[in-house]
Amino acid sequence: MPDSSGRTHGSAVAVTIAGVAIVSIWEFIGQRWNVLVPEALLHASAVLQCTLIAAVLGVLLGVLVYRSPAGSAIATALTSAILTIPSFALIGLLIPVLGLGVPPTVVALVLYGLLPIVRNTIVGLDGVDPAITDAARGIGMGRAVVLTRVELRLAWPAILAGIRVSTQLLMGIAAIAAYAKGPGLGTEIFSGLVRAGSANATNEALAGTLGVVVLALVVDGIYVIISRLTTSRGIRV
Amino acid sequence: MATDTAFSTSSGSKRTERIRLLVQPAVVVIGVAATLLWAFSRDLDDIEKNNINAESLLTDTWDHLKVSFVVIVLVVVIAVPLGVVLTRSWAKIAAPFFLAIATIGQAAPAIGVLVLFFLWSGWEGLWAAALPIALYSLLPVLRNTIVGLQQVDRTLVEAARGVGMSSPTVLFRIELPLAVPLILAGLRTSLVLAVGTATLAAFVNGGGLGLLIDAGYKLNRITILVVGAVLAMGLALLVDWLGAVAERFLRPRGLR
Numbered sequence: 047m048p049d050s051s052g053r054t055h056g057s058a059v060a061v062t063i064a065g066v067a068i069v070s071i072w073e074f075i076g077q078r079w080n081v082l083v084p085e086a087l088l089h090a091s092a093v094l095q096c097t098l099i100a101a102v103l104g105v106l107l108g109v110l111v112y113r114s115p116a117g118s119a120i121a122t123a124l125t126s127a128i129l130t131i132p133s134f135a136l137i138g139l140l141i142p143v144l145g146l147g148v149p150p151t152v153v154a155l156v157l158y159g160l161l162p163i164v165r166n167t168i169v170g171l172d173g174v175d176p177a178i179t180d181a182a183r184g185i186g187m188g189r190a191v192v193l194t195r196v197e198l199r200l201a202w203p204a205i206l207a208g209i210r211v212s213t214q215l216l217m218g219i220a221a222i223a224a225y226a227k228g229p230g231l232g233t234e235i236f237s238g239l240v241r242a243g244s245a246n247a248t249n250e251a252l253a254g255t256l257g258v259v260v261l262a263l264v265v266d267g268i269y270v271i272i273s274r275l276t277t278s279r280g281i282r283v
Numbered sequence: 284m285a286t287d288t289a290f291s292t293s294s295g296s297k298r299t300e301r302i303r304l305l306v307q308p309a310v311v312v313i314g315v316a317a318t319l320l321w322a323f324s325r326d327l328d329d330i331e332k333n334n335i336n337a338e339s340l341l342t343d344t345w346d347h348l349k350v351s352f353v354v355i356v357l358v359v360v361i362a363v364p365l366g367v368v369l370t371r372s373w374a375k376i377a378a379p380f381f382l383a384i385a386t387i388g389q390a391a392p393a394i395g396v397l398v399l400f401f402l403w404s405g406w407e408g409l410w411a412a413a414l415p416i417a418l419y420s421l422l423p424v425l426r427n428t429i430v431g432l433q434q435v436d437r438t439l440v441e442a443a444r445g446v447g448m449s450s451p452t453v454l455f456r457i458e459l460p461l462a463v464p465l466i467l468a469g470l471r472t473s474l475v476l477a478v479g480t481a482t483l484a485a486f487v488n489g490g491g492l493g494l495l496i497d498a499g500y501k502l503n504r505i506t507i508l509v510v511g512a513v514l515a516m517g518l519a520l521l522v523d524w525l526g527a528v529a530e531r532f533l534r535p536r537g538l539r
């Protein structure tokens with residue numbers, strides 16, 4: 047059967063290539079450790095700082111609009127429309143306005159990070175039992191106190207879930223921001239693309255991609271711990 | 284409205300979705316028309332004329348749609364049957380395994396998956412872009428198919444078996460129709476991911492509107508960059524809108 051032998055041959059070659067790549071990727075990571083680690087740290091720090099800005103803005107926006115159905119509808123419509131925009135298009139569009147490097151990266155990451163947080167803040171605050179807020183008002187708490195000590199605490203698991211989704215999203219978008227000379231592991235991926243055909247091109251792209259996957263999984267694990275530690279004892283499951 | 288635990292461009296509220304159903308296409312038409320008017324009314328130099336003319340804009344848009352279309356066909360053809368198999372009692376054990384792989388896969392950056400596939404396979408063009416993008420956009424449909432089938436009320440399935448339906452008939456006439464709303468929601472998310480990631484197809488010679496963005500940046504011609512970016516945004520918003528329309532009108536009549 048020529049067909050089946052051809053296939054075996056093809057897969058054998060593929061395995062060898064994969065084998066070589068796997069061996070040398072570890073060597074490559076070893077050699078480039080001093081470059082990859084700072085890039086990974088920059089990647090993580092860009093994503094986490096932008097998530098933080100998006101979280102502050104998103105929760106504020108959510109708190110401002112959650113009492114008005116029209117306001118909530120407009121806020122979620124706007125932020126979900128932003129999320130629909132291809133990140134490469136938005137980053138491209140920001141280059142003529144903000145130049146290269148950190149500014150377009152930060153603006154793009156913060157904008158993309160908003161929707162899940164705004165949406166979950168509104169949903170979370172909406173889901174607070176009115177009987178509880180009434181009771182809080184009844185024992186003499188003011189509006190601001192009810193919001194910070196009762197409503198936001200009860201909505202926190204939902205808000206945190208939104209922040210977590212945002213972080214995961216931004217990990218990937220930050221890689222694309224390297225196109226606009228943004229910091230982080232995307233640099234390796236684009237460098238691999240530019241040098242396609244040269245010895246370490248695949249290793250560069252692989253190191254960058256794996257780095258982002260590892261970062262994303264580690265940070266996601268940290269969120270699980272944060273959610274355990276910061277959820278009010280009364281609603282912990 | 285439920286809380287978000289995964290990427291989705293649906294706002295999750297009926298009221299908001301109604302607004303978007305009306306406003307989104309209008310914004311797209313106005314935005315794209317205004318940008319094209321602005322671009323064509325400018326004094327374009329030769330490089331700009333080469334990139335921004337009716338023919339090349341149509342080619343790029345068409346290439347973009349081609350990649351997105353192939354991706355979405357691949358996603359549906361792979362994810363829905365896989366989801367069905369993974370909810371059958373004999374294959375249920377494998378479901379968490381596949382979901383874990385798909386979740387880790389989505390943690391990988393789209394650009395990385397695309398570039399790696401390009402470097403490994405040596406392919407370029409439509410398929411070099413469509414295959415990795417399909418892999419990347421698979422998760423929402425797969426997850427929603429599984430969840431959608433799992434949440435079908437067991438008593439309905441048993442009743443259907445009780446009136447003498449065979450298990451394939453139960454699947455096609457009871458379970459899948461009841462799961463359609465969730466599958467469509469996943470499809471919309473996958474569509475948005477596909478069209479968005481297709482802007483990166485230009486990096487592996489797959490064409491598309493990313494080509495204009497890249498050309499505009501490299502040749503330092505802001506007009507080209509802006510036209511490409513606005514067209515890509517318009518297309519994504521339009522496809523998301525189509526997804527929302529499909530979500531609304533394709534669900535079985537009894538569930539509307």
